[in-house]
Amino acid sequence: MENINNKILPKLTLVGAGPGDAELITLKGIKVLGEADVILYDALVNTELLKYTRKEAKRIFVGKKAGLHVYTQEEINRMIVEYALTYGHVVRLKGGDPFVFGRGHEELAYAEAFDIEVEVIPGISSSIAVPELQAIPLTKRGVSESFWVITGTTSEGALSKDIYYAAKSNATVIILMGMRKLKEIATVFINADKAETPAAIIQDGSLVDEKIGISKVKDLVKIAEENNLSSPAVIIIGEVVSLHQRAAGIFSETLLQRN
Numbered sequence: 001m002e003n004i005n006n007k008i009l010p011k012l013t014l015v016g017a018g019p020g021d022a023e024l025i026t027l028k029g030i031k032v033l034g035e036a037d038v039i040l041y042d043a044l045v046n047t048e049l050l051k052y053t054r055k056e057a058k059r060i061f062v063g064k065k066a067g068l069h070v071y072t073q074e075e076i077n078r079m080i081v082e083y084a085l086t087y088g089h090v091v092r093l094k095g096g097d098p099f100v101f102g103r104g105h106e107e108l109a110y111a112e113a114f115d116i117e118v119e120v121i122p123g124i125s126s127s128i129a130v131p132e133l134q135a136i137p138l139t140k141r142g143v144s145e146s147f148w149v150i151t152g153t154t155s156e157g158a159l160s161k162d163i164y165y166a167a168k169s170n171a172t173v174i175i176l177m178g179m180r181k182l183k184e185i186a187t188v189f190i191n192a193d194k195a196e197t198p199a200a201i202i203q204d205g206s207l208v209d210e211k212i213g214i215s216k217v218k219d220l221v222k223i224a225e226e227n228n229l230s231s232p233a234v235i236i237i238g239e240v241v242s243l244h245q246r247a248a249g250i251f252s253e254t255l256l257q258r259n
Contacts, residue, residue, distance in 0.1 A: 010084035012111040013091050014098040016123015017041075019130055021206040022048040029121050036091035038083040040076065044095030044232060046207075058087065073103060077110040084116050097125040101151050101176055125149075127174045130205030130234045134212060137240050138172045144240050146171040152178020152185060152235070159184050167192035172238035179224070179231045186220040189237060198241035198251055203233040214246045 013032050018024035033039065033052040041050070043063025050059055062071045062079065071079070084090045098104030098120060108118050127149040131138060138147040148166045152159065152175045159181050166173045167189045178185055179201075189197065195218040203211045213223035217237060223229070242251045 008085070008088050009117070010114075011089045011117040011119070012080055012084055012108070013089065013119045013121060014104045014108060015091055015093050015121045016097040016102075016125075017045045017049055017093050017095050018124040019096060019126035019133075019206040020044070020046055020204065022046040024124050024129065024206060025049060026121060026123065029123065032091055032119075032121060033093070036089050037087040038090045039093055040079060040083075040090065041093040042095050045093050049093065058083070073106065077107055080107055080111055081114050081116065084111065085114070094123070095126070097123040100125045100127060100149065126205055126232075126234055127176060130202050131174065131200070131236050131240075133206055134200070134202060134244060136200065136236060136244055138174070140240055140243070143243075144170070144172045144238055147174060147238075148172070149174045149176070150178075151176055152181045159188075163188055164192075167194060172236065172240050175235040175237070177231070178235050179229070179233050182224055182235070183221050185235065186217055189217045194237070197237060198239055198247065200236045200241045200244065201227075201229045201233050202236070203229045203231075205234055212246075214241065214244055214250060216250070 015029045015032055030052050033049065034054060036053060036057055038058045039053055040060050040062045053059060062076050080090055080092060092107055094102045094104060096102060111118050128138065139145065148171050150160050150162050150166060150173065154160050163185060175185060195216065197217045199215055199217045199220050201213045201224055211227060211229060213227040213229050215223040
């Protein structure tokens with residue numbers, strides 16, 4: 001417990017746990033886990049990381065994913081403040097990076113409203129790490145000059161409008177939380193004349209049970225069904241996917257030679 005003369009010093013630290021592999025958290029993240037009085041951790045956090053916490057620390061699962069909501073976001077916000085004021089140092093352990101579709105800033109702002117000290121320790125986002133671990137670069141000279149990272153499903157449950165804009169660009173497009181909208185996403189890109197564009201779906205990226213499907217955009221739904229791919233998964237659309245070792249025989253020789 002953080003205290004001076006038994007006075008509790010409330011603090012919130014947002015920690016990014018990385019894409020799944022427990023070894024991909026930062027050294028600073030591990031250090032803070034060992035200092036925490038309370039750890040509130042998400043569904044996509046590798047529970048192996050809890051071994052770095054103190055024996056007397058409270059470890060509380062507050063995971064939210066499709067079909068599983070142990071606590072609402074508002075309840076989690078209140079828990080952060082309650083535990084910080086009662087016990088001291090609260091670590092909010094989140095999959096990936098806390099500020100990439102992690103609602104981390106909402107939790108930070110809520111804690112600050114109660115004059116609680118806050119700190120952020122970035123994590124490796126799955127949007128970058130998962131393609132990279134499969135040797136798919138997000139940018140490559142002469143192939144892709146930029147990349148978009150987009151949520152597939154908005155808070156209202158709709159398809160993100162940004163996907164329509166991304167489909168018109170030549171950028172690499174990385175879509176998180178998009179498997180339930182896969183057919184809609186593929187249709188958007190097909191309607192933008194991207195039916196032949198290389199695409200990949202990577203499920204459980206960085207973990208031992210990782211699965212991947214490589215195809216053209218027009219075959220995305222088919223490849224997902226054939227490989228039994230589902231959430232959590234990262235969808236990558238763009239010519240850089242043709243650089244994957246399994247690309248030969250799927251994409252045109254012209255594209256492969258140019259890359």
